[in-house]
Amino acid sequence: xxxxxxxxxxxxxxxxxxxxxxxxxxxxxxxxxxxxxxxxxxxxxxxxxxxxxxxxxxxxxxxxxxxxxxxxxxxxxxxxxxxxxxxxxxxxxxxxxxxxxxxxxxxxxxxxxxxxxxxxxxxxxxxxxxxxxxxxxxxxxxxxxxxxxxxxxxxxxxxxxxxxxxxxxxxxxxxxxxxxxxxxxxxxxxxxxxxxxxxxxxxxxxxxxxxxxxxxxxxxxxxxxxxxxxxxxxxxxxxxxxxxxxxxxxxxxxxxxxxxxxxxxxxxxxxxxxxxxxxxxxxxxxxxxxxxxxxxxxxxxxxxxxxxxxxxxxxxxxxxxxxxxxxxxxxxxxxxxxxxxxxxxxxxxxxxxxxxxxxxxxxxxxxxxxxxxxxxxxxxxxxxxxxxxxxxxxxxxxxxxxxxxxxxxxxxxxxxxxxxxxxxxxxxxxxxxxxxxxxxxxxxxxxxxxxxxxxxxxxxxxxxxxxxxxxxxxxxxxxxxxxxxxxxxxxxxxxxxxxxxxxxxxxxxxxxxxx
Amino acid sequence: xxxxxxxxxxxxxxxxxxxxxxxxxxxxxxxxxxxxxxxxxxxxxxxxxxxxxxxxxxxxxxxxxxxxxxxxxxxxxxxxxxxxxxxxxxxxxxxxxxxxxxxxxxxxxxxxxxxxxxxxxxxxxxxxxxxxxxxxxxxxxxxxxxxxxxxxxxxxxxxxxxxxxxxxxxxxxxxxxxxxxxxxxxxxxxxxxxxxxxxxxxxxxxxxxxxxxxxxxxxxxxxxxxxxxxxxxxxxxxxxxxxxxxxxxxxxxxxxxxxxxxxxxxxxxxxxxxxxxxxxxxxxxxxxxxxxxxxxxxxxxxxxxxxxxxxxxxxxxxxxxxxxxxxxxxxxxxx
Numbered sequence: 001x002x003x004x005x006x007x008x009x010x011x012x013x014x015x016x017x018x019x020x021x022x023x024x025x026x027x028x029x030x031x032x033x034x035x036x037x038x039x040x041x042x043x044x045x046x047x048x049x050x051x052x053x054x055x056x057x058x059x060x061x062x063x064x065x066x067x068x069x070x071x072x073x074x075x076x077x078x079x080x081x082x083x084x085x086x087x088x089x090x091x092x093x094x095x096x097x098x099x100x101x102x103x104x105x106x107x108x109x110x111x112x113x114x115x116x117x118x119x120x121x122x123x124x125x126x127x128x129x130x131x132x133x134x135x136x137x138x139x140x141x142x143x144x145x146x147x148x149x150x151x152x153x154x155x156x157x158x159x160x161x162x163x164x165x166x167x168x169x170x171x172x173x174x175x176x177x178x179x180x181x182x183x184x185x186x187x188x189x190x191x192x193x194x195x196x197x198x199x200x201x202x203x204x205x206x207x208x209x210x211x212x213x214x215x216x217x218x219x220x221x222x223x224x225x226x227x228x229x230x231x232x233x234x235x236x237x238x239x240x241x242x243x244x245x246x247x248x249x250x251x252x253x254x255x256x257x258x259x260x261x262x263x264x265x266x267x268x269x270x271x272x273x274x275x276x277x278x279x280x281x282x283x284x285x286x287x288x289x290x291x292x293x294x295x296x297x298x299x300x301x302x303x304x305x306x307x308x309x310x311x312x313x314x315x316x317x318x319x320x321x322x323x324x325x326x327x328x329x330x331x332x333x334x335x336x337x338x339x340x341x342x343x344x345x346x347x348x349x350x351x352x353x354x355x356x357x358x359x360x361x362x363x364x365x366x367x368x369x370x371x372x373x374x375x376x377x378x379x380x381x382x383x384x385x386x387x388x389x390x391x392x393x394x395x396x397x398x399x400x401x402x403x404x405x406x407x408x409x410x411x412x413x414x415x416x417x418x419x420x421x422x423x424x425x426x427x428x429x430x431x432x433x434x435x436x437x438x439x440x441x442x443x444x445x446x447x448x449x450x451x452x453x454x455x456x457x458x459x460x461x462x463x464x465x466x467x468x469x470x471x472x473x474x475x476x477x478x479x480x481x482x483x484x485x486x487x488x489x490x491x492x493x494x495x496x497x498x499x500x501x502x503x504x505x506x507x508x509x510x511x512x513x514x515x
Numbered sequence: 516x517x518x519x520x521x522x523x524x525x526x527x528x529x530x531x532x533x534x535x536x537x538x539x540x541x542x543x544x545x546x547x548x549x550x551x552x553x554x555x556x557x558x559x560x561x562x563x564x565x566x567x568x569x570x571x572x573x574x575x576x577x578x579x580x581x582x583x584x585x586x587x588x589x590x591x592x593x594x595x596x597x598x599x600x601x602x603x604x605x606x607x608x609x610x611x612x613x614x615x616x617x618x619x620x621x622x623x624x625x626x627x628x629x630x631x632x633x634x635x636x637x638x639x640x641x642x643x644x645x646x647x648x649x650x651x652x653x654x655x656x657x658x659x660x661x662x663x664x665x666x667x668x669x670x671x672x673x674x675x676x677x678x679x680x681x682x683x684x685x686x687x688x689x690x691x692x693x694x695x696x697x698x699x700x701x702x703x704x705x706x707x708x709x710x711x712x713x714x715x716x717x718x719x720x721x722x723x724x725x726x727x728x729x730x731x732x733x734x735x736x737x738x739x740x741x742x743x744x745x746x747x748x749x750x751x752x753x754x755x756x757x758x759x760x761x762x763x764x765x766x767x768x769x770x771x772x773x774x775x776x777x778x779x780x781x782x783x784x785x786x787x788x789x790x791x792x793x794x795x796x797x798x799x800x801x802x803x804x805x806x807x808x809x810x811x812x813x814x815x816x817x818x819x820x821x822x823x824x825x826x827x828x829x830x831x832x833x834x835x836x837x838x839x840x841x842x843x844x845x846x847x848x849x850x
Contacts, residue, residue: 041844041847041850045850102718106722106725106727109725127711205678205714206714206718208711208712208713208714210850214678214850215849215850218678218840218849218850219840220578220579220582226582226585226586302744302745303744306743306744306745306746308744366579366582369579369583370582370583370586373583373586373587374586377586377587377590381590384590384592385573385592460579463573463574463575463576463579464573464575464579464580464583466573468545468571468572468573468592469571469572469573471552471574475574476552478551479551479552479553479574480551480553482551482576482715483551483553483554483717483740484716484717484720484737484740484741485553485740485744486744487744488553
């Protein structure tokens with residue numbers, strides 16, 4: 001799969017547009033404005049953001065890794081249901097999760113009230129660093145869960161069995177044999193979680209935590225000064241490159257032993273351990289899904305009680321579904337060549353390409369939206385604010401989400417498997433179809449699920465670049481919630497969760513067939 | 516005879532055509548609306564059905580749409596921009612992207628609530644108020660002016676939203692009215708009392724109801740919406756400051772016509788529609804804002820607009836958000 005250099009350069013072009021745009025805008029800045037940025041406070045906020053990113057990485061691995069193993073490799077009762085339930089929270093906008101947590105766990109929230117009534121000590125404050133870590137961990141652990149799960153689904157059990165045969169206990173076998181092999185997947189998922197946490201400004205604002213992305217957003221909102229915001233955004237891009245570089249080091253330090261199995265690994269029998277396992281799944285679902293869903297239901301019922309009509313937004317739901325599916329399909333199609341390029345040519349150039357790709361994902365959405373507007377108006381004005389441009393912008397933004405799980409699967413596909421097929425007389429396309437594609441399947445499906453779930457909640461690109469009048473469930477939720485009409489936001493929020501659960505459930509049905 | 520008939524037909528036809536041009540614009544318009552659909556959607560629908568003019572709407576955040584308009588420049592597909600605050604309209608007008616409105620439209624709104632250069636017009640008014648916990652406080656326990664909140668007795672009891680556009684407009688007003696130093700002193704004084712910073716006005720009202728804080732600085736209509744959704748038992752009330760205090764500023768949501776628009780007649784017709792009594796009544800009854808056209812009742816449960824002792828200020832002077840932002844940064848109110 002050697003790509004000509006021209007293709008390699010071409011692949012980096014659309015995702016690099018925000019960078020080019022930021023540099024152009026940053027050049028406009030005047031010196032006195034610069035002083036505002038170059039002060040100690042900026043560094044403080046940057047350090048606080050990085051600490052947040054680190055804590056979210058630890059938290060999302062802590063939740064995502066056990067859940068991935070339980071749902072992919074064990075006889076846990078209701079595995080697929082747990083997978084859907086623990087992944088759906090990704091579709092809930094993080095500001096809604098933050099609202100819900102303030103409503104439930106805030107100083108006078110429902111749960112705090114309950115504890116007080118029982119005479120128990122109060123909860124630690126939901127505001128600040130702790131609350132931001134909690135909410136963003138719950139909003140991002142599905143990245144680690146899905147990427148790792150995809151790797152585990154095609155993991156060759158023979159390696160673990162060999163470890164066991166050599167005298168390792170099950171835990172030792174996992175630590176010494178399995179873990180190093182799925183490390184790239186974990187690192188890829190955690191990278192997405194960290195970048196999400198760095199780019200989020202909705203949840204951190206509600207939780208009263210000053211993050212770097214929030215500082216950028218404030219510049220856009222308050223001053224209409226695009227050059228000052230551009231400089232701050234470039235600093236965030238620098239951080240993205242650094243974080244992506246760390247991930248690259250983790251991933252390439254120990255070359256993955258490329259092995260993957262076409263026989264389904266036998267599920268690990270949990271025995272008595274299934275009770276704590278179920279308790280873990282239940283607890284994560286309760287925090288990440290039931291708290292927000294319960295709050296939304298509460299808003300809905302309270303609004304209905306005050307005479308608010310129940311609004312079922314059929315066309316908005318259809319638009320969400322359309323946008324989500326188109327983005328998922330296009331990203332899946334784009335991710336394959338990019339992943340082959342990154343895996344089979346894992347040199348310095350590939351690392352740079354990756355940094356560029358991830359920067360389009362890590363800058364606040366408003367930056368990508370303005371950059372896209374700038375270029376489309378200058379190059380193909382006829383396509384401005386069309387569904388085509390919107391879906392392409394989604395693709396640029398969310399491509400990294402499909403790359404992480406697809407790569408985790410691809411590194412397990414031994415080139416010699418494909419070579420063996422070729423030796424046996426398969427043509428290259430036939431070998432790809434029969435050997436590579438089935439092994440890649442869980443990774444591609446995990447990527448599609450991630451892209452779908454994040455597209456249906458996406459806001460700035462949808463609002464600024466969509467066709468005029470293009471309403472989605474996410475824009476409907478935002479439109480109502482931003483003005484404090486929570487009762488009116490509740491119905492589209494509930495529909496978003498049901499739509500996401502159903503779509504992801506269907507997607508996962510397609511991941512099994514290894515025959 | 517035939518000649519007369521033909522002439523008559525021609526004259527009638529021509530005058531009908533002329534009439535058509537003068538009174539019934541038909542070109543479709545594109546609206547960029549910083550007001551969300553919940554705040555203006557029904558009005559746009561009745562405009563379309565009453566006039567037969569097609570209108571497409573892009574809803575978004577007021578500031579983000581302003582940034583997009585600046586990015587689009589002469590290529591903008593928008594004919595009308597509706598903003599939630601005068602500052603955003605000022606920024607777009609300042610970039611030369613709004614065209615002058617006819618006096619016929621401007622004249623319906625008090626001079627203080629529209630652009631002096633005639634580039635945008637206010638549609639509805641929003642007053643700054645202090646919301647307070649009605650279980651803990653009575654109005655006479657609240658300070659008489661906004662400067663009272665620098666007193667130590669308010670330590671840890673006040674909420675504000677420094678990232679919110681309405682709050683920043685109020686700080687800008689204080690800078691214009693009382694000078695840079697007074698505004699800095701006020702910010703530092705309140706900051707010393709460690710107020711809680713919230714994301715927006717809604718969170719402040721909720722936090723007062725939850726007992727997290729005793730009082731907060733917001734716009735008047737948020738509470739009225741809570742009361743409509745949750746009933747009169749909701750334990751928060753509005754307090755209007757007196758004495759032309761900057762804390763009683765009246766800001767507007769307004770609209771302007773984009774310079775590159777090729778549907779100016781339809782766009783004017785739309786703004787005319789928003790200033791009709793029916794639409795103005797909609798703002799009072801559905802979004803709880805103040806109508807700006809004379810003779811229309813204000814929102815129930817709020818004092819009439821004329822009674823609010825708002826400071827004497829030109830709203831277009833509020834466009835120096837950059838300076839306010841810098842002050843908020845320097846005083847540590849913003850990160």
